[in-house]
Amino acid sequence: MRYSVLLGKVQGVGFSVKEADTSLLLARAGFLRHTEDASVSLLPLGTRVLRRMESVLESVLDKRGAQPVELPQLVRSQSLFTSGRYEIFDGDVLYFRNEKGEEFFQTGHYEENVIDFLKTFAVSENEFPICVYFYTNKIRPLWDQTGTALAAREYRTLNIFSAHRNMIELNDFLPTVSAAFREILNGWGIRTLYTESELHHSFGEKAFALTADMDGKGSDRFFYCPKCGYMARSHMAKSAHSSHVEELKPSQKIRIPQSCRTYEKLAEYLGVPDYAVIRCALFRTEKSFVMTVCRGDYIISKEKLGHLSGGTYLRAATPAETALFFPDSRFLSPVGLDEDDRIHVIVDESVVHGSNFVLGLNEEGFVLQNANFGVDFEGNETADISVVKEGDLCIQCGEPLRLRKESEVLRLIKTGDEYSKRMGFYATIRKKRQPVCLGSYSVDLVRLFFITADKARDRHGFGWPRGLEPFLLYLFNDGQTAEARDLTEAVYRALPDEILLDDRLLPAAKKLQTARLTGIPYAVIVDDALLKKRRVRLWTRRTGRKREYAVDLLLKKFKNGNRTF
Numbered sequence: 050m051r052y053s054v055l056l057g058k059v060q061g062v063g064f065s066v067k068e069a070d071t072s073l074l075l076a077r078a079g080f081l082r083h084t085e086d087a088s089v090s091l092l093p094l095g096t097r098v099l100r101r102m103e104s105v106l107e108s109v110l111d112k113r114g115a116q117p118v119e120l121p122q123l124v125r126s127q128s129l130f131t132s133g134r135y136e137i138f139d140g141d142v143l144y145f146r147n148e149k150g151e152e153f154f155q156t157g158h159y160e161e162n163v164i165d166f167l168k169t170f171a172v173s174e175n176e177f178p179i180c181v182y183f184y185t186n187k188i189r190p191l192w193d194q195t196g197t198a199l200a201a202r203e204y205r206t207l208n209i210f211s212a213h214r215n216m217i218e219l220n221d222f223l224p225t226v227s228a229a230f231r232e233i234l235n236g237w238g239i240r241t242l243y244t245e246s247e248l249h250h251s252f253g254e255k256a257f258a259l260t261a262d263m264d265g266k267g268s269d270r271f272f273y274c275p276k277c278g279y280m281a282r283s284h285m286a287k288s289a290h291s292s293h294v295e296e297l298k299p300s301q302k303i304r305i306p307q308s309c310r311t312y313e314k315l316a317e318y319l320g321v322p323d324y325a326v327i328r329c330a331l332f333r334t335e336k337s338f339v340m341t342v343c344r345g346d347y348i349i350s351k352e353k354l355g356h357l358s359g360g361t362y363l364r365a366a367t368p369a370e371t372a373l374f375f376p377d378s379r380f381l382s383p384v385g386l387d388e389d390d391r392i393h394v395i396v397d398e399s400v401v402h403g404s405n406f407v408l409g410l411n412e413e414g415f416v417l418q419n420a421n422f423g424v425d426f427e428g429n430e431t432a433d434i435s436v437v438k439e440g441d442l443c444i445q446c447g448e449p450l451r452l453r454k455e456s457e458v459l460r461l462i463k464t465g466d467e468y469s470k471r472m473g474f475y476a477t478i479r480k481k482r483q484p485v486c487l488g489s490y491s492v493d494l495v496r497l498f499f500i501t502a503d504k505a506r507d508r509h510g511f512g513w514p515r516g517l518e519p520f521l522l523y524l525f526n527d528g529q530t531a532e533a534r535d536l537t538e539a540v541y542r543a544l545p546d547e548i549l550l551d552d553r554l555l556p557a558a559k560k561l562q563t564a565r566l567t568g569i570p571y572a573v574i575v576d577d578a579l580l581k582k583r584r585v586r587l588w589t590r591r592t593g594r595k596r597e598y599a600v601d602l603l604l605k606k607f608k609n610g611n612r613t614f
């Protein structure tokens with residue numbers, strides 16, 4: 050590639066490599082361009098690095114017997130009905146309708162398509178595990194509060210799926226995937242943490258993640274324990290709730306004024322702290338309505354609640370649905386619901402371990418003071434369904450948990466056999482028809498590119514890990530003669546894919562600055578003085594030193610595929 054025609058050149062002068070943030074520095078160095086809606090386009094330099102990353106990841110997968118495939122990215126509505134995920138995505142993702150009225154969804158989840166695909170093979174017992182991978186551009190619309198799509202974020206994603214005869218084999222396979230990726234990421238200078246993650250809209254047993262240690266400057270929220278190392282995504286983290294236990298007092302029905310319309314107002318009116326008020330909310334799951342009963346200073350984790358409800362579909366009940374059960378919907382309450390099997394009541398542990406709460410009564414103008422779980426109200430189930438707060442105690446060792454921002458790189462989901470059962474993906478194993486167990490793994494590649502770039506930064510620019518550099522050689526002619534020009538062209542023609550030929554009229558020092566900034570590991574400088582000896586100057590980015598190098602040796606190495614000099 051000739052620098053003069055490269056899309057995306059070094060921009061701006063006199064900027065500080067040290068001070069610019071990574072995204073800005075990547076833009077300055079010509080790896081990417083920020084678009085107006087704050088997403089990014091990768092320029093040729095950035096794309097070359099990304100492709101090299103992909104090829105390393107692919108080689109690791111290929112070595113483990115994974116097979117590359119191309120699958121449709123849109124999911125047919127019929128498949129979503131079968132899997133039970135239609136309602137989750139309806140109205141919430143991009144979709145298309147063809148002339149027959151059939152709908153196709155851009156869900157960003159591919160379990161349905163993978164199962165529809167794998168089902169078409171008559172897989173025999175000894176073909177397991179089956180592992181496939183493919184790339185997609187996930188598109189997620191960003192909505193405003195009125196439900197209008199503001200913009201779309203796109204994520205180039207590497208999706209990997211594995212199919213197994215049973216959970217035991219899936220459980221054995223999952224750590225080998227994470228270990229292989231961990232090794233690669235370590236090689237790229239990315240230290241990783243193994244954390245519990247979120248299932249989002251997926252059925253599954255459990256989700257984990259390899260998370261890049263970004264020194265607290267990442268983009269995902271985690272709770273972690275500095276003492277024992279426990280770490281989980283904020284909405285999945287568990288804690289021993291801090292409790293405010295007092296001696297149980299007898300409950301008392303009290304009148305509240307009309308002006309008490311919110312929980313905040315109620316606490317203010319009664320002069321009690323927010324943790325003394327119980328908040329209830331109504332949700333709709335795939336199977337039923339669920340009422341959550343939670344202490345006022347905690348919020349409900351939809352992740353935990355969805356997981357507990359055994360389905361992927363979970364949303365807040367609409368006002369109309371709420372009005373079906375509760376004419377006064379201000380302060381919902383489990384009181385009096387014991388007989389109503391249409392609503393499943395889940396009481397959060399924060400309430401179970403506390404005492405003397407203020408609680409709604411499903412009766413206009415009244416609440417219950419000193420309400421206690423087990424005395425004044427019950428639930429169908431008690432569970433941990435709230436989001437941990439900083440300072441809550443670690444469930445493993447009792448140390449206060451801290452909030453920490455790091456970046457997930459690889460998500461691993463133990464999906465299990467729920468989709469297979471629903472979608473009829475069975476295999477005959479030991480003469481018995483059994484649902485196939487699935488594991489799914491995904492990498493947001495552009496995010497990984499940013500993380501790698503961030504870790505690769507040094508004094509001069511990007512010191513890319515070996516094998517990821519956008520070009521192997523930076524070549525330029527520092528001579529004045531026709532011979533020097535011819536030799537430069539001859540070197541370039543020998544390996545044009547791996548060489549960035551700087552044909553600008555600039556001093557050599559400026560050109561080397563570009564080589565440093567973009568992270569090209571070697572520069573070959575042709576000058577008149579060395580021409581007669583058929584030698585060039587070879588500059589190494591890592592040491593900053595130049596040495597003489599024989600042109601014939603250079604060309605011989607190119608020919609033999611040797612890329613170290």
Ligand SMILES: [Zn+2]
Nearest residue numbers: 274277443446
């Ligand atoms: Zn701990």
